[in-house]
Amino acid sequence: MKKVLLSLARAALDFLVIYLIPTVLLSSLSIPYQFSATAFPIAIIVAALGGVSMYLKGKTSCFAANGLRSAFFSLYLFVVLSGGVITLAMKSVLVTINMLPLLIVIIFPELLNTVYNFARWLVLTRKKE
């Protein structure tokens, strides 16, 4: 029971940090930028995988869940930042922010984590067999 509650708490915390807080901040700071509609389901998947990896902690499949979470989180960052090019219409000024190099820097550790976790999961699974 405790494990389930902890997993749910982790999933909720993930969702709060990656989706709720940024959207609330954007609207409270009156920044005219909206997350893409696809960001919401991806955020749910990331949060759910965070909960699953917490639930599976100590098991081999935890690495697979972690790797999958990192992969979805990379996708989430890509979607949220509109592929690195954001356009904001602020009154009479049109602002375009090209942050593709920054996006690569942010996504890189997540992709590294994906590779690491899947590699570890594969090695441990083969050892078991």
Place this chain on the structure above:
Amino acid sequence: MDPWKAGRYVILLSRLCSIIILVITIYSGAVILSDIYGVLPSITEGKVTSIPLKNRGFLPLTVDIKVTIGVKGNEVPIEKHYEVPPGVSTRIEIKPEDVMREALLSILEDVAYDKVQANVHVSVLAFLEPFITLTAEAERSTYVGPLITKQQVIVEGIEPVNLTHVKAKLRVSIVAPLLADTRWKYRLWVNGNPTEWSELKANERGEVDFVEEVILSVDTRSVKVEVCIENLCKVINVGV
């Protein structure tokens, strides 16, 4: 060391680095964006001539400003480039009259005597090396011209020279405030023949004033004054 453990540390380190880069870049970008956003409408409306710009961020900043004035399909761009290292202040000089003058000289014919609609488009490209490029654009529609606000030829005096000819003293005054300090040239057409070109410079208020004495045949008693600014020439007929 266990390779898996080493891998874990590499991931942690790369996460830490990416967070540091993210924080620095977002901070630098937000500061520059708020500065640009604050002054861009003023540049577009031609209200400011000098903008202080301080790179308050931690990344080297490159700023390219392009002001384009479009009249009747003709577009005249004026570009400025600035490089601002972190912590250094600079001044962006955009004098609306300079921009206008440069633009108007290219589209002189359209705006010399008429009021025409013009689009003023300002774009600012700020490059925070090497992570973010910010492009801010604003546009406004305005009216420019007429460039020549006053054009007058006065006959100040006529004296008979002989039975067939008279000597006339002509004063030509032209006012074009946006063409201050520009070089002009003029010549007279007397008795159907042109004189040599003479050069003169508009003063800081854009005023051109010159006096010429001509000997005219009493039969014609008319003279043409041809004034040129860049490629635009205007012939003024004067009856004496």
